[in-house]
Amino acid sequence: xxxxxxxxxxxxxxxxxxxxxxxAVDGVDxxxxxxxxxxxxxxxxxxxxTLAFSIIRLVPAPGRIVGxxxxxxxxxxxxxxxxxxxxxxxxxxxxxxxxGAMNALNPVxxxxxxxxxILVIHKNYTKKEALEEAGKLLAMVGIDPRRIRSYPxxxxxxxxxxxxxxxxxxxxxxxxIADEPTTALDVVVQAQxxxxxxxxxKELGISIILIxxxxxxxxxxxxxxxxxxxxxxxxxxxxxxxxxxxxHPYTQGLLGSIPRLKGEIKDLTWIPGVPPDLSNPPPxxxxxxxxxxxxxxxxxxxxxxxxxxxxxxxxxxxx
Amino acid sequence: MLALRIKxxxxxxSQLVYEPSKTSEIILYVxxxxxxxxxxxxxxxxxxxxxxLYVRAVDGVSFDVKKxxxxxxxxxxxxxxxTTGKSILKLTPVTNGVIGxxxxxxxxxxxxNIQGIRRLTESGHLDLNSIPEKFFKPFxxxxxxxxxxxxxxxxxxxxxxxxxxxxxxxxxxxxxREERYDIIAKMxxxxxxxxPDEFMYRYPHxxxxxxxxxIVIARALILNPKLVVADEPVSMLDxxxxxxxxxxxxxxxxxxxxxYIFITHDLALARYIANRIAIMYLGKIVELGEARKVxxxxxxxxxxxxxxxxxxxxxxxxHIIKELPIKGxxxxxxxxxxxxxxxxxxxxxxxxxxxAELCKKKEPPLIEVNQGRYVACWLYANK
Ligand SMILES: Nc1ncnc2c1ncn2[C@@H]1O[C@H](COP(=O)(O)OP(=O)(O)OP(=O)(O)O)[C@@H](O)[C@H]1O
Ligand SMILES: Nc1ncnc2c1ncn2[C@@H]1O[C@H](COP(=O)(O)OP(=O)(O)OP(=O)(O)O)[C@@H](O)[C@H]1O
Ligand code: SF4
Ligand code: SF4
Ligand SMILES: [Mg+2]
Ligand SMILES: [Mg+2]
Numbered sequence: 230x231x232x233x234x235x236x237x238x239x240x241x242x243x244x245x246x247x248x249x250x251x252x253a254v255d256g257v258d259x260x261x262x263x264x265x266x267x268x269x270x271x272x273x274x275x276x277x278x279t280l281a282f283s284i285i286r287l288v289p290a291p292g293r294i295v296g297x298x299x300x301x302x303x304x305x306x307x308x309x310x311x312x313x314x315x316x317x318x319x320x321x322x323x324x325x326x327x328x329g330a331m332n333a334l335n336p337v338x339x340x341x342x343x344x345x346x347i348l349v350i351h352k353n354y355t356k357k358e359a360l361e362e363a364g365k366l367l368a369m370v371g372i373d374p375r376r377i378r379s380y381p382x383x384x385x386x387x388x389x390x391x392x393x394x395x396x397x398x399x400x401x402x403x404x405x406i407a408d409e410p411t412t413a414l415d416v417v418v419q420a421q422x423x424x425x426x427x428x429x430x431k432e433l434g435i436s437i438i439l440i441x442x443x444x445x446x447x448x449x450x451x452x453x454x455x456x457x458x459x460x461x462x463x464x465x466x467x468x469x470x471x472x473x474x475x476x477h478p479y480t481q482g483l484l485g486s487i488p489r490l491k492g493e494i495k496d497l498t499w500i501p502g503v504p505p506d507l508s509n510p511p512p513x514x515x516x517x518x519x520x521x522x523x524x525x526x527x528x529x530x531x532x533x534x535x536x537x538x539x540x541x542x543x544x545x546x547x548x
Numbered sequence: 549m550l551a552l553r554i555k556x557x558x559x560x561x562s563q564l565v566y567e568p569s570k571t572s573e574i575i576l577y578v579x580x581x582x583x584x585x586x587x588x589x590x591x592x593x594x595x596x597x598x599x600x601l602y603v604r605a606v607d608g609v610s611f612d613v614k615k616x617x618x619x620x621x622x623x624x625x626x627x628x629x630x631t632t633g634k635s636i637l638k639l640t641p642v643t644n645g646v647i648g649x650x651x652x653x654x655x656x657x658x659x660x661n662i663q664g665i666r667r668l669t670e671s672g673h674l675d676l677n678s679i680p681e682k683f684f685k686p687f688x689x690x691x692x693x694x695x696x697x698x699x700x701x702x703x704x705x706x707x708x709x710x711x712x713x714x715x716x717x718x719x720x721x722x723x724x725r726e727e728r729y730d731i732i733a734k735m736x737x738x739x740x741x742x743x744p745d746e747f748m749y750r751y752p753h754x755x756x757x758x759x760x761x762x763i764v765i766a767r768a769l770i771l772n773p774k775l776v777v778a779d780e781p782v783s784m785l786d787x788x789x790x791x792x793x794x795x796x797x798x799x800x801x802x803x804x805x806x807x808y809i810f811i812t813h814d815l816a817l818a819r820y821i822a823n824r825i826a827i828m829y830l831g832k833i834v835e836l837g838e839a840r841k842v843x844x845x846x847x848x849x850x851x852x853x854x855x856x857x858x859x860x861x862x863x864x865x866x867h868i869i870k871e872l873p874i875k876g877x878x879x880x881x882x883x884x885x886x887x888x889x890x891x892x893x894x895x896x897x898x899x900x901x902x903x904a905e906l907c908k909k910k911e912p913p914l915i916e917v918n919q920g921r922y923v924a925c926w927l928y929a930n931k
Contacts, residue, residue: 266866272786272788273757273786385877387877388877415624415625415813415878416624416813416854416857416858417624417853417854417857417872417874418877419857419859420856420857420858420859420872421872423859424869424870424871424872427866427869428869431869442786442787443787443859444787444861445858445859445860445861446859448859448860448861448862448863448865448866449859449865449866450866451866452866467863468863468866469863471863472861472862472863473863482788483787483788484861486787486788486789486790486791487787487816487861488814488816488817488819488820489816489860489861490815490816490819490843490844490855490858490860491844494819494820494840496791496795497790497791497794497795497820498791499788499789499790499791499792499795500788500789501792503756503758
């Protein structure tokens with residue numbers, strides 16, 4: 230039996246806005262073993278980033294975690310106070326590569342200083358020790374360590390993203406969450422960054438949660454894939470389950486819309502309509518207004534069914 | 549070295565160097581197009597008499613577009629795709645080169661007597677650069693652009709009706725309010741925003757991303773253009789709804805007899821919709837040919853790397869780490885490398901060091917390798 234690293238149960242994170250309650254994460258469950266990587270896919274606004282923010286407890290206001298459990302290495306981290314969480318979990322246990330982080334590097338500090346700062350704060354390194362370690366971290370992500378004195382504007386987009394990855398790895402956490410780590414990058418640079426993440430995963434034995442709207446990208450790294458729709462996971466299973474035997478109509482729709490590089494050119498399909506308004510989601514199955522299989526039953530919320538070992542789907546077609 | 553150069557000249561004769569076709573089938577051709585942007589100099593640069601530097605955004609590009617086809621321009625960020633597109637619409641100053649456009653009979657008659665407009669071919673191609681701005685209006689109606697960003701390209705303070713009425717206003721289309729209303733309603737129906745009355749009085753923020761992109765398309769098509777330059781028309785949209793917009797564009801193309809220049813960085817997508825494709829690198833075309841053939845069996849070392857880099861929804865991929873056949877990063881278009889501009893990144897030179905001298909010194913011509921397939925690389929060109 231592989232060792233549990235992260236277990237999320239019934240997680241709910243809502244935004245309390247003037248216009249109403251946005252149920253961005255609305256009852257999410259999943260399990261991740263040590264060294265295993267998870268991909269989370271879904272359309273814009275389905276709650277991927279909010280789920281990630283919840284796991285490292287940085288949900289922005291007016292958002293709040295309002296229910297559920299997050300067990301990390303045997304501890305329900307939602308029960309820790311902020312001080313404990315910051316000292317023991319955030320960055321040391323779970324780090325995150327934020328969506329758009331490469332453009333959020335501080336322009337007035339060198340990249341060496343920015344990496345070193347993490348080590349000074351969390352590990353009580355001296356400035357000198359920290360800079361030395363920063364150089365090693367840069368080398369690990371494929372940047373010449375002599376560049377610790379460079380400023381962010383002196384680096385290309387791909388190099389900045391490598392710096393952000395180095396920062397996330399500074400304390401060698403067992404879990405790194407990468408939220409759209411390649412969106413602003415060109416395909417060649419994207420492939421180089423994915424190769425880097427793959428290598429780090431293998432060499433360091435870390436788990437990666439990769440968040441992306443792009444299922445092709447997720448296939449590059451994920452052992453397990455979760456498909457999110459309207460604040461919920463609608464299907465989860467091994468990569469093989471999801472890519473080779475997708476069951477949920479939404480998953481099938483997502484995969485059918487991806488143009489392929491080889492093989493016969495079949496008409497691409499698409500998912501008609503728009504994602505639900507999460508402050509006023511449809512009752513029952515949230516995908517129903519866009520689903521070609523929708524029936525009367527779908528007005529009730531479908532249960533999560535295990536249709537083969539480790540492959541779960543939430544749809545009345547299988548319940 | 550001298551011996552080498554002579555050899556090149558002699559041998560090159562047996563290979564066809566790319567030249568755009570200029571027959572009546574060709575709605576637009578671009579020949580040796582250059583767009584260089586001067587970099588701002590600081591006072592000290594001026595005092596020290598440092599030479600002015602240029603961003604060589606487009607640096608000698610030639611291609612032709614057949615009536616009714618989808619011609620894709622592809623390549624990574626900054627390679628000059630948008631600048632090439634803009635130069636066709638006279639939206640950027642052209643440094644050098646010719647843009648030949650075959651206008652409709654009507655437009656041709658309208659500008660027939662105007663002095664200074666250069667007619668380039670028997671078929672009636674006009675040199676767009678030679679047309680003064682004040683006579684360019686009919687061309688603006690015939691050649692339209694769909695902009696890269698559907699979120700930024702619609703005025704947030706105007707209703708959909710007003711947005712679509714603007715081009716009609718400018719070009720004096722529709723004599724009465726009723727007639728314009730009809731044109732706008734029909735256009736909204738054509739882009740499947742029905743019933744039109746439900747959308748006309750909304751503002752852009754009241755639409756989804758996909759619906760906004762339909763408005764952008766409607767605005768581009770409302771003047772009945774012949775040629776549409778579509779700059780990454782779906783890249784800002786979720787993958788799940790892209791195919792719907794593309795299908796719409798293809799249906800409209802058929803229905804209205806359009807020709808598309810389709811700018812994209814997504815080769816897999818280009819394989820589905822483009823007839824032919826040109827791959828650009830640092831302001832130059834490195835490979836040109838039938839889209840499926842180029843993407844399924846790329847010849848140029850750069851195209852090969854681009855194709856290799858594309859992720860695929862295949863669960864086996866996570867078990868392999870495949871090094872990309874490309875080195876380093878894209879250099880700045882201010883300092884374009886000598887010879888073949890791809891040489892600092894080319895892995896072929898590691899295996900074929902004997903080519904290195906030539907690749908570093910001399911720019912490879914875009915030559916025909918087989919029927920309709922052109923590559924700019926010394927691996928293929930006679931030396
Ligand atoms: N600070 C906030 N205040 C109010 N609502 C928010 C806030 N942040 C996110 N939301 C809402 O929560 C939902 C989920 O947003 P989230 O950013 O998690 O989506 P996402 O899946 O990461 O999307 P993307 O792919 O665009 O990054 C959306 O409906 C969004 O509008
Ligand atoms: N007005 C301008 N002044 C100076 N440089 C410019 C200008 N417009 C474009 N450039 C530069 O010219 C080069 C080509 O830009 P262009 O926008 O054509 O690229 P692109 O292929 O469309 O890229 P992307 O995929 O990012 O849209 C870039 O280096 C860009 O910075
Ligand atoms: S539960 Fe019904 S509406 Fe939802 S995905 Fe399944 S069939 Fe479609
Ligand atoms: S011309 Fe030389 S450097 Fe350029 S792509 Fe071909 S082999 Fe590589
Ligand atoms: Mg997000
Ligand atoms: Mg562009």
